[in-house]
Amino acid sequence: MKGRSATGDGPAPAVVIATAGHVDHGKSTLVRALTGTEPDRWAEERRRGLTIDLGFASTVLDGGVTVAFVDVPGHRRFVANMLAGVGPVPAALFVVAADDGWMPQSQEHLEALAALGVRRGVLVITRCDLMEPDLALAEAREALAGTPLAGIPAVAVSAVTGAGMDALRSALADLAGGLPRPDPGADVRLWVDRSFTIGGAGTVVTGTLGDGTLRVGDALTVGADGRRVTVRGMQSLGREVRSVSGTVRVALNLRGAAVDEVPRGTALLTPGRWWGAEVVDVRLAPGPGAPKPIRLPENMTAHIGSASTPVRVRMLADSPFARLHFGDSLPLRVGDRLILRDPGTHRIPAGAAVLDPSPPALTRRGDARRRAETLAGLPEGPDAGSELRRRGWARINDLRAWGVPVPEGAGRGGWLIDDAVADALAARLVTFVHEEDRRDPLEPGVPAEAARHALALPDAHLLESVLTRPAASALRSAAGRITLAGADGGLPESVRAAADELRGRLHRNPFAAPTARELDELGLGRRELAACARDGLLAEIGSGVWLAPDAVELAATTLRELPAPFSPSEARAHLGTSRRVMMPLLELLARRGLTRRVGDDGHEVV
Incomplete structure (x- = not known):
């Protein structure tokens, strides 16, 4: 980009102010008098004596504060261009000519500024060399009454004679000092107001950076879902710079997009932070x-x-x-x-x-x-508590993309949930587990996924947050299942009686596992046996082979009486059981490290 005068990390502290006012009320003349720069960029503008598109110029005030002006058109046919310049800026220089007074585009510009909530500015009555400013000032004050700009300071000037210009510079310095400080760490959203090409450089765009920081080499997206571009070079206020922070006028040389792919109205964004x-x-x-x-x-x-x-x-x-x-x-x-x-x-x-x-x-x-x-x-401002109370829960990335501040490290798995909502869901979950236990006492608790669906939660991490609430203290979560704390399984009396009878038999003969027919006669099917196992009453040592929970340790102790190594037949005879029981029992003993193989078919207790 040509026209550079210096190179540095960033421009001096600056504010950006938009002009406003009716066509031919002297906005461009005033900017030229303040800055020494011609804001009308096009020959057609200078020939016709009116601003057609946006113009830009800057000056340094006392105290070293730089003010950049966005000079907007006042003619009705170019109001869309005017809105493109006013939109991103925090303050206005509202111009009314003393010899013309309040006019239609004065009102339309006021409507635009009021709609944007612009509250800061300076009212300038121009052409005071042609007429006394009192009448125009009174008209302007009446029009501004009841709007956010009511009560802004007013200055009467003549850009031709220089009268009042020092007072205007002083008012601008006061305005600059009172503007809110932008956040240099904010996500970037740069609205493009000009887009063109420069030989040897390629695509160049300009805009007003409100918040955030831009650096050479940064990646940006063209819109929320558009292509990525890279900041190849950067200028601000006529200087080539390596970085800038808002609020500031900036020109970016982009790599990765043709000029027609980033027209006026495009937003250049921090990747992944905007939807x-x-x-x-x-x-x-x-x-x-x-x-x-x-x-x-x-x-x-x-x-x-x-x-x-x-x-x-x-x-x-x-x-x-x-x-x-x-x-x-x-x-x-x-x-x-x-x-x-x-x-x-x-x-x-x-x-x-x-x-x-x-x-x-x-x-x-x-x-x-x-x-x-x-x-x-x-509230009109972003607030995480308000968003969560309204939505119940939200992704952290969504909240941040909507402009809602979220502390680092907050939430679980990228989600936040409102405390009151989580408490209500925890109470519902306790009731749900109670009801499921009554409905199916053979299988206490519920799978975690079933609990998530019952509460209509979109992610398992939200269920984890619900389980941490005091209202969920009656629940326990383990191995993908949620149960009531201290639950004994709630076995039906008939199942518990059958299990007790079988445990009595096994107490008399610990390794005489019941046959399938005997289990069926006791009323112990697969679901009943699984419930007994969860309740710690029985243990399955092999497919269809059920013994007491301590049978494996008892077998190791009993087999220690045999001289090592012993064969499966010797072990079976010593335990007084069958091959159907002995073979899975030996495998389980070995898996638990209680026995080991010796030779081809021998075993010994460790």
Whole structure:
């Protein structure tokens, strides 16, 4: 990129201010007088004496603070260009000509700034060499009353004679000092307001970086789901730099995208930290003079940053809330401000603050009214507690992509759940396990996956969080199963009686395993035997071979009486059992390390 004057890590501290005001009220002339730079970039602009597209210029104020101006067009035909410049900036230089007073585009620019919630700025009455400023100032004050810009400082100037320019510079310095400090560690979202090519460099884009930090070599995505590009080079305020932090004007030389793939309105984003939104719920902010309660036409144009897209508006009952369906996917977060513009009247009846960039579907009668009631309790700023209370649970990555701060290390497995919701689910889970135990006493507890489905939880890590709540203290989780703490299995009396009878037989003859017919006569099928095993009453030492739980240790002790090595036949005779029992018993003894093989067919107790 040509035109560099210096190289460094980043520009001096700066603020970015957008001009606003009616066409031909002297915005560009004022910027030129402040900066010594011609903001009108195109020959057509200079020939016609009006700003058609965005212009940029900067100056250094007393104290070393740099102010960069985004000079926007005032003509009605170029309002979309004006909105592209105003959208990303935190403050405005509102210009009204003393000899012309408050005019139609003055009002439209005010509507745009009010819709965006811009609260800081300086009111400048220009051309005071042609007429006294009092009348124009009074008109402007009346128009600003009741808007976020009411009460901003006012300065009367003449860019021709220089009168008032020192006072304006002082007011700008005060404005710069009072602006909130951007977060240099925030995720990057740079709205592209110009895109062009430079010979030998390739694709270059410009924009206003509000928060975050950009460095040469950084990877960015073109939109939430677009291709990756790399920052090949960077300029800010005429200097080639290695890094910049918001708020600052910046030009990026990109590798990985042609110029037509990053047009105005594109958002360059930190990879993996933004989701695209096509439907959002918003709180409407009526513009100056708009009727209240506000009712909007169904089809409008939404502006955010430098982007504009058709939007279908659904009012949510008789409330200041609406659901917006965008024509394009936009990377939006809780608290973002939008401009809603009527393409028919060209007026801006309202702004909108995003409350939910991933709202639930409205499918049942009364859903719109209920949704409005929910939204009425939400803050405009992102808040994890509020999001979880409303949603119940959420992925941490989703929360962060919606602009909700989440502490590092919070949650389990990438999920967060609201404490009250987790407590209620824990109580439900205890009841569910009780009911399942009554329904099927042979198999106490429930599989963890069945518990997750019963609670309609989307991930097993959320179940783990539920099990940590005090209300779940009556439960135990082990080996993929959730049981009641201290449960004895709840065996039916008939099953316990049959098991006790079999244990009595085995007490008299420990290795006389019952046959399948004998088990059937006792009423001990596979499920009953499995329940007895879980309850510690019986143990299966081989397929269909059931003995007392201590039979293996007893066999090792008894076989120690034989001279080593002993054969399976000698072991069988000594234990007084059958080959059906002896062979799986010897295998189990060896697996547990209680015996070992000696020679081809011998065994000895370890």
